[in-house]
Amino acid sequence: MKRIEAVIRPNKLDEVKDALAALGVTGLTAVEARGFGRQKGHTEVYRGAEYHVEFVPKMLVIAVVADNLVEAAVDAVLEAARTGVIGDGKIFVTALQDVIRIRTGEHQAV
Amino acid sequence: MSYGFTRSRRQALKAGTIGLATLCLCMLTTRVSAQQPQPDPAGIATGDRTTAMDAAGNPFVPPEPTDMADPDYAAKKKAFNDYQAQAVKEPLAVKLADSVGHVRVATNVGWTLNTGYLVLFMQAGFALLTCGLIRKKNAAHLMMLNFAAYVFAFLAYYAVGYAFQFGAIAINAAPMNLGGTPTLNKFLIGGGQWGWLGGKGFFMTGPAYDAGSNTLALFEVVFMETAGYIIVGAICERITFWSFILCELFIGAFLYPIFGCWVWGGGWMSQLGSSLHLGHGYVDFAGSTVVHAVGGFTAMALAVILGPRLGKYGADGTPRAFPAHNLTFVVVGTFILLFGWMGFNPGSTLGATDLRISVIAVNTNLAAIAGSATAMILWYLKFGKPDITMACNGMLAGLVAITAPCAFVGPTAALVIGVLAGVLVCAGVLFNERVIKVDDPCGAISVHGYCGWLGGVSLGIFADGTYGAGWNGVGATTYLGKAGLGVTGLLHGDASQFLIQLGGATLCAVYAFGATYVVFKFVNGIIPMRVSKETELEGLDIPEFGMEAYPEGDVSAA
Numbered sequence: 001m002k003r004i005e006a007v008i009r010p011n012k013l014d015e016v017k018d019a020l021a022a023l024g025v026t027g028l029t030a031v032e033a034r035g036f037g038r039q040k041g042h043t044e045v046y047r048g049a050e051y052h053v054e055f056v057p058k059m060l061v062i063a064v065v066a067d068n069l070v071e072a073a074v075d076a077v078l079e080a081a082r083t084g085v086i087g088d089g090k091i092f093v094t095a096l097q098d099v100i101r102i103r104t105g106e107h108q109a110v
Numbered sequence: 111m112s113y114g115f116t117r118s119r120r121q122a123l124k125a126g127t128i129g130l131a132t133l134c135l136c137m138l139t140t141r142v143s144a145q146q147p148q149p150d151p152a153g154i155a156t157g158d159r160t161t162a163m164d165a166a167g168n169p170f171v172p173p174e175p176t177d178m179a180d181p182d183y184a185a186k187k188k189a190f191n192d193y194q195a196q197a198v199k200e201p202l203a204v205k206l207a208d209s210v211g212h213v214r215v216a217t218n219v220g221w222t223l224n225t226g227y228l229v230l231f232m233q234a235g236f237a238l239l240t241c242g243l244i245r246k247k248n249a250a251h252l253m254m255l256n257f258a259a260y261v262f263a264f265l266a267y268y269a270v271g272y273a274f275q276f277g278a279i280a281i282n283a284a285p286m287n288l289g290g291t292p293t294l295n296k297f298l299i300g301g302g303q304w305g306w307l308g309g310k311g312f313f314m315t316g317p318a319y320d321a322g323s324n325t326l327a328l329f330e331v332v333f334m335e336t337a338g339y340i341i342v343g344a345i346c347e348r349i350t351f352w353s354f355i356l357c358e359l360f361i362g363a364f365l366y367p368i369f370g371c372w373v374w375g376g377g378w379m380s381q382l383g384s385s386l387h388l389g390h391g392y393v394d395f396a397g398s399t400v401v402h403a404v405g406g407f408t409a410m411a412l413a414v415i416l417g418p419r420l421g422k423y424g425a426d427g428t429p430r431a432f433p434a435h436n437l438t439f440v441v442v443g444t445f446i447l448l449f450g451w452m453g454f455n456p457g458s459t460l461g462a463t464d465l466r467i468s469v470i471a472v473n474t475n476l477a478a479i480a481g482s483a484t485a486m487i488l489w490y491l492k493f494g495k496p497d498i499t500m501a502c503n504g505m506l507a508g509l510v511a512i513t514a515p516c517a518f519v520g521p522t523a524a525l526v527i528g529v530l531a532g533v534l535v536c537a538g539v540l541f542n543e544r545v546i547k548v549d550d551p552c553g554a555i556s557v558h559g560y561c562g563w564l565g566g567v568s569l570g571i572f573a574d575g576t577y578g579a580g581w582n583g584v585g586a587t588t589y590l591g592k593a594g595l596g597v598t599g600l601l602h603g604d605a606s607q608f609l610i611q612l613g614g615a616t617l618c619a620v621y622a623f624g625a626t627y628v629v630f631k632f633v634n635g636i637i638p639m640r641v642s643k644e645t646e647l648e649g650l651d652i653p654e655f656g657m658e659a660y661p662e663g664d665v666s667a668a
Contacts (some may be wrong), residue, residue, distance in 0.1 A: 011421070011647045031332070044656040053652075077576075083646075 001096045001110045002070045003062065007089040008081040010059045019080035020063055025070055031060040039087035047077055049074060064099055066110045117225035146317075147292035153321030155326055156289035157215030159207035167286075170207050181311030186575020191474025203233070216459035219325045225331040228453025233335060235259055235446030235508060240343050241659075242439025243499060246349045249659035255342045255354055263338035263353050267331050268314055275299070275334075275367035275375045276326060282376030282583065287461030294603040299569025304379040308371050315506055330374075330458065333401050334366050336454075340405030344413040345552030348420075348646055351654050353639035355411065357630070365625055366404055369618060373400050379614055383584035389570075390589075390597050390606030391582040392614035395470075396458035398514030398565025400617040401518045402619025404499050406559025407622035410548065416640050418549030429543050444502040448478055451509050455516045458574055461657070466517055466577050473516045474509065477528035492536075500536060503553045506559040507535035516566040518573035518597045527568045531561045563615045570611025573599035 008016055010032075017028060034055035041054035065073045074091055082088050101109040144274045150156050157619040162170040172193050197204050210441040213526065237256035241249050247638070270475055280295040282305070294317060298309030311318030372379040373394055383391035392495035394400050422430055434440055455474045456467040484502025486496040497559055511531035519527070539558030541547045548555065578596030580586035590603060600608035632641065640646075653657060 009647075027590065044652070077252070 001064055001099055001108065003064055003092075003094045003096050004070070004073055006060060006061045006081065006093040007033065007058050007091075008078050008082070009087065009089065010057055012081045012083075013059045013061065014075055015080040015090055016061055019076040020073060023069060023076055025063050025065050025073055027063065029062040031062070033058045033060040036085075037090065039100060052099070056087065060089065064096060065078070066082075112575075144417075145312070145477050145630055148295045149317050149320035149323070149577035151319045153219075156211035156321050158374040159204060159211050161286070161289055162207045162211035163214070164302045170211070177204055186224065189613055201465055214463055215287070215289045217321075219321070221462035221618050222288065222325050222329050222457060222462075223459025226332050228331040228450050229329075229336065229457065230450075231453070232332075232447050232450030233339060236336075236339050236448055237340075237443070238439045238446065238607065239502070240346060240444030240552045241435045242245055242436040242441075242443060243343075243650070245659060246435040249435065250657055251351075251650035251654055252342065252346045253350075253659065254351070254655060255346060256339055257344060258351070258355060259339045259358050260335055263335055263362035264331060266359045267334050268368065270312055271334060271362045271364075271367040272314055272327050272330065273309065273311040274307050274364070275333055275370040276323075276330065277310035277312075277375070278305050278311070278377075279326075279369070279375050281305065282381055283374065284394050285322070285326055285460050287459070287463065289322040291320065291322045291326060294323060300378065302358065303378065303385040305371065305375070306380075307368060307377075307378040308375050309603070315624050324462075326485050329460070330370075330623060333397055334362060334370070336397075336472060336540075337361060337366050337401045337408070338404035338540045340402065340554050341412055343552030343558075344409035344550045346551055347486065347650065348416055348640050349412075349638055351634065352628075353637075357408075360626075361408065365622065366401075367406060369404055369621055370400050375615070380582045382610055383582050384634060388610040390578065390584045392610050393518075393569055393573075393578070393581060394514045394566055394614075395517045395569070396455045398510060398512075398562045399615050400508045400568075401562075402513060402558040403562030403566065403615065403618045406555050406557070406562050407619045408626045409550070410555045410559055411623045411626035412549055412553065412630060412639075413548050415627065417552070417632050418547065420643065423547060424668070427547065434499055439475055440499055440502055444505055447506060448509065449477075449486055451478070451513075455513060459517070465480055469520075469577075470516045473519060473521060473524035476521055476524040477506070477508040477512030477516075477531065478505045479537070480528025481505050481511070481524045481532040484508075484529045485502035486540070488533065501555075503535055503539070503557050506534045506557045507531040510558055510561040511565040511568060513562075515569035515572055515599075517577050518569060518575075518599070520574055520576070523568075523572035523574070525654040527565070527572065530568070531638070534560050534564055545578050559619065566615030566618065567608075569597070569599060569601045569665045573597045573604075573607065574602050574608045575604075589620045 006016065007042055010102065013030060020028065025107050035058045036054050036056055041052055043052050047060055056060055062075065070093060074093065077091055100107050133583050154244070159171050172186065173190045176185050177183065180186070226498065233256065237253055240256065241252050244252055277294055278297040280292050281297070282289060282303070284290045294308070294310050296309045297305040298307045300306035311323065316328065329657065338358050341357060350367050373375040373392055374380070379392040382388045382389055422432065424430060432643045439509045451474055452471060457469050459470070482501050482505035485500045485507070489500045490496045509526035511527050515527060516524070535553070535556045538560040539553050542550050542555055550556065575595045575598035578590065580593050585595065590598065598604035598607060612663065630639065641650060641653070
């Protein structure tokens with residue numbers, strides 16, 4: 001089992017969700033986040049004072065998938081979330097020790 | 111070359127020409143100013159014994175008859191002479207009459223101004239309502255649209271709009287409750303019973319620098335503002351600020367005042383009762399069509415030009431929901447609008463001396479609650495749960511629809527009109543969203559456009575004749591054979607009123623949509639009025655104004 005975390009543009013959430021659902025990945029967690037990588041922030045003026053906004057609104061999407069689905073899932077997210085403009089985000093794939101379903105207590109419950 | 115004239119003769123000729131020209135000019139200006147009524151900026155000449163009257167409007171002082179051809183001339187002249195003789199004997203009574211007349215006008219000026227302030231407060235209500243209905247990322251932008259709407263539409267109306275709309279009001283529609291505004295007495299285009307555009311009071315100065323005129327101006331400018339901000343509800347989340355300002359200038363300077371002149375400024379639509387014997391002419395008490403339908407159909411034209419929001423319609427045309435980001439704002443905004451409507455409708459009598467204001471106030475509320483209840487019930491029946499935003503829109507629909515007929519109907523009719531509006535607004539929202547696919551984020555087209563039209567037509571159906579005798583100069587003493595009968599609709603025996611209402615309300619819709627579409631399709635062709643795709647996806651707050659409505663920390667000083 002792998003944990004796939006994708007930092008994406010907020011307006012891409014529906015597309016990514018639909019793309020993963022098409023693969024059979026039905027569970028998702030979405031977290032509102034702010035972040036930056038190479039996407040520069042911008043400088044604004046507020047009532048005479050300059051300020052710099054570095055953090056840009058993003059969406060953090062977390063899905064746990066079986067090993068055999070990881071590659072397909074990553075490709076699906078890439079295609080759904082990409083615009084080609086700086087600020088598209090990143091995908092992190094990490095190995096998971098265990099996944100337990102609270103309702104039933106089953107382990108390895110991907 | 112002297113052409114045979116000696117130098118002294120040339121000098122004499124020059125002096126003579128200048129002298130003659132000056133004389134002519136003096137005569138001309140003297141004639142003009144002697145003929146024209148004088149404005150009263152200090153308010154001390156407005157309201158005197160001539161404005162003292164009983165509750166039915168019969169004046170204390172008989173007016174001096176001027177029309178010698180009048181068959182009643184002799185009787186009127188005698189009445190006037192008798193009054194003059196009596197007045198000489200009772201100087202204190204005359205002074206009291208002056209005071210009573212002034213206090214009567216003062217009461218009405220106070221009333222009109224205060225109800226105008228209530229309508230001004232509706233600006234805040236609409237800002238809250240629409241802000242709550244859209245997405246968080248565009249909240250600051252929308253608030254600024256509402257704010258700037260007040261500023262720029264006011265500028266346009268101050269400059270030319272007020273003069274266009276009311277520059278000729280004294281001719282056919284003098285506001286007697288406010289002392290008559292006699293200085294606003296010229297049509298720029300048209301005249302008599304076929305006036306098209308007023309022509310006095312530009313920049314609210316000169317003949318408009320007058321107590322009565324300013325009272326009217328304050329009241330009418332906030333009505334114009336209402337039409338101005340209605341469009342925000344349909345064009346938000348994708349319009350650029352600069353093009354929005356253009357829209358507001360257009361509405362304040364031309365679109366609103368022109369139709370407003372036709373109906374309220376003594377223009378041709380109000381005079382169709384006298385000129386073509388169509389009921390009492392086109393009647394709209396507080397503006398279902400003049401204000402709301404104009405705003406709603408202008409909004410529709412702009413929404414069509416701009417197109418739907420990105421992502422609103424899927425590839426197969428299914429509409430996507432963009433839920434309201436703050437329902438608290440929506441409900442509070444609606445209540446503020448309801449409160450402001452207590453100024454909008456009753457205030458349109460322009461006088462507290464007209465006790466019909468009580469009936470108007472109750473009718474307004476009845477339609478409001480009926481509209482809301484209907485929307486809640488209908489939505490529950492169709493979708494299983496009452497929709498909070500539709501409950502609010504239903505109340506507003508009822509309010510919009512009763513705005514034209516509120517003074518002319520009774521409570522049962524008011525309730526029915528509210529129910530009809532509740533049905534129409536629900537049908538309208540679904541129609542716009544699913545059938546014609548015009549994206550209207552706040553329902554402005556349905557609430558104000560469709561239900562505004564309904565209000566104009568409802569007057570022609572439900573008016574019961576208990577109020578409005580002599581409206582637009584028709585039937586001052588008898589109408590349809592009955593003494594004192596007022597504005598009457600189809601159900602009470604006046605089919606011609608229904609016809610004129612149907613025609614006038616429809617003309618309003620066509621006019622507002624058509625004029626806006628033509629002008630702004632042209633503007634859009636030169637520079638697109640819609641923001642770029644990136645801006646729209648990111649949210650308009652930062653790209654257009656550099657500020658967010660809800661900044662979430664993470665702000666570091668440069």
